[in-house]
Amino acid sequence: MSEASLSAARPPEGAFIEGAAGLALVAAPVCLLLVLVLFPTVAMIWQSFQVKTEAGIHFGFDRFAAFFGDPYSMANLRYTLAQTITSCGTALALSLGIALYLRFSSGRVAAMIHALSLFPLFVPSVIISYALVRFLGPNGLLQLLLEQVGFTHYRTPYLTPVGPYLAFVWENIPLPVLVLSAGLSQVSDHAVEAARDLGAKGPRILWEILLPQLRRSLLIAFALIFLGVIGAFTVPYLLGPPAPEMLGVFMQRTLGNLQRPAEAQVQAVILMAIASVVGAFYIATMLRADGGER
């Protein structure tokens, strides 16, 4: 990194002060992270392996076995994963399309599309959920418009898996567009023009020139959407079907309504395990990129 090489060139005592100042600056957030996030997380994972019996407490996978052996919990897990992957894939494909369009077009229409694609960033989930109920819901605006043109077979996606899917896709366009646009701006016009000169068509340019250079941005965008959707609460709570439930809603109900903290803990650990795989991907991508620049 450039800052590291700069400070390495200075006298050692200056480097020490600078290093200490840097550490002092990050100390507060790191401590906060340790106390408020890391410690409770580790404690919760530890507790989730404790099994209370009449003979006392022993360690084992009993509580996880109960989760994986319960068809209802498993249906919720499968639904959560399916919902997350489909909305993630759609949002990623759409934002890639928008980012590509914005990369190779200019003018007022492009500026307008750019602004529109960022708009969802400023709308909270609860607002979009209620807006979708009014728009897509039974006898909502969309149905009324469709009926005006003679289409009477509209079935509302409200309270079905399609409801949260639409909200997730809408919500998760802006950040990937920003990330992918940044990635695309690194691709030089010359490379694209050279490929065109050699007779490459659009799909081939995308596949062989653009996508290889976008891999890192795509991974980052994927991780951002995935982590946002898998732990979502408001959207599936307001728009989704009663069952199966997404894990965020299921967890809240298990803890709040059924008052079974031990089960909610196991659900949280499983959700966290899935999220941490994707999180690890994200961090690995960031680290590899850093190493590459050095």
Add this chain to the structure above:
Amino acid sequence: MLSRRHFLIASAAFSALSGLPALAQDKKTLQVYIDGDTNISNWWNDIIKPAFEAANPGMTFNVTITRGVGDGNDTIAQRALAALQSKTDPQVDYFEEIEPAAVAGSVEAGLWTELTTANVPNLKMINPAAPQAPIRLPYRGSQVLIAYDSAKIPAPPKTFAELVAWAKANPGRFTYGRPDKGGSGSNFVIRAIHEANGRDPLMFTKDNFTQAKADEMLGKAWVLLKDLHPFTFGEGTYPAGNTPALQLLAQGAVDMIPAWSDQSLQAMKQGVLSETVKVAQLQDLALCGGFAYSAIPTNATDMAGALALANFMLSPEMQTSCVREIGGFPGIDWSNLPPELKAEYIDVIPVSIPTFPSGDWQTAKNDGWYRFVATNIVRDL
């Protein structure tokens, strides 16, 4: 040494300060604590307060809203309990709504005033359907009813079986809320549990829960509800709460839902629901409901005033206001209210108000409903 001048200033200031409470006491102010919704606190401030002041010259009350602060009125009651033990002023005269048994140790410590016809004369008119305890005053109630669009349903179902038959004959036109998200859906599910178990609410008590019993008794209700499942709105897409269910009715997406009496009567009054929407109660066994209880701490700053307020709240005028303004049920018997009011609400006047115990039975009901009714997983019951 304190100069004479300083002494004079100090004593003048002291007498001015001590004079303040004396001024305030010219008009007796009761401290009323409310943690209900806005409709309740607005009703107290805008309607009850001026009426109380007019009926009791020289008296007034101050409403403190504890909604969403700590544990609401329970927290204030714990403070009053502490004040009782340390013999200090609790600064509370009246709890608009509280469950004394839920405030740990308060009943044993004698925090609550026993209310009888001797100190609250209007108690002689009390609604026999209201479960009574001398330390709590049932003064307004609500119950789950069947709200329906009379333009499409001229004769609403009178029994649970008729309701199911109507829902099956009109697929997608009936729905109820998820039982953990609001009382309207919850009490409909409870009504199905009652239906499947001989319509005897007394079979379920707080202490008779066992898992085996729940599997057997609730299992029968799941068969009933699972049978209804494909005929509900969206083939089993139950709305997530009281308001979302009312919204579906308001949008004309369904024609019949179970709804809280006060919420639907108020929505009808405000024009949120169409004019053709009416409410009815099942006649073979009503849906569940309950009363809101007021209570007075024994160490109330102004006991006489608090008792006067309790008596005033049970007066026919205020009970009529309860029906008219907040769509509640009266705490006193309907025979004490104007006959035209009774005629207007004849369809919804409860003959009985069944209840369902809280605790294990509730949990088993909510968990079982999600597992066996809402889900489309095929499994043996």
